[in-house]
Amino acid sequence: MRKITKIDIITRPEKLEELKEALNAIAVTGMTVTQVFGCGLQKGHTEVYRGQEVHVTLLPMVKIEVVVCEVPVEKVVDTAKRVCRTGKVGDGKIFVYPLENAVRIRTGEEGDIAIMDPKS
Numbered sequence: 001m002r003k004i005t006k007i008d009i010i011t012r013p014e015k016l017e018e019l020k021e022a023l024n025a026i027a028v029t030g031m032t033v034t035q036v037f038g039c040g041l042q043k044g045h046t047e048v049y050r051g052q053e054v055h056v057t058l059l060p061m062v063k064i065e066v067v068v069c070e071v072p073v074e075k076v077v078d079t080a081k082r083v084c085r086t087g088k089v090g091d092g093k094i095f096v097y098p099l100e101n102a103v104r105i106r107t108g109e110e111g112d113i114a115i116m117d118p119k120s
Ligand SMILES: Nc1ncnc2c1ncn2[C@@H]1O[C@H](COP(=O)(O)OP(=O)(O)OP(=O)(O)O)[C@@H](O)[C@H]1O
Pocket: 010, 011, 037, 038, 039, 040, 041, 042, 059, 061, 088, 089, 090, 091, 092, 093
């Protein structure tokens, strides 16, 4: 069984559409997208609300989870870096994990073939 890797990309919601398209373009076959709240090193930021300064700890972000075996991990990471980088704080984070197993429920297939395109 070939190595399977999970990549989580947590980034600005406004980058979702472009990232989705860029991942499709490098033949990523599936993804899970969740609206999340998070903070990084800055622990949120300060916004002015009705003349008052309000400290917002958790900012809305989007999490894109991708599991790959054929598509190189580097290619996914590089794509996310290219699309999501504005250079300002809060561009997001990428987390990479080894994945123990994957199962395609319909067929019972496990491991790398569970996430491979049957046509390829
Ligand atoms: N240590 C962490 N553990 C879990 N999630 C994290 C961690 N750091 C960041 N995140 C997630 O990543 C999102 C984006 O973080 P962010 O880009 O602000 O990171 P940062 O380390 O503060 O970098 P920057 O200086 O570019 O802002 C957060 O909203 C949070 O969801």
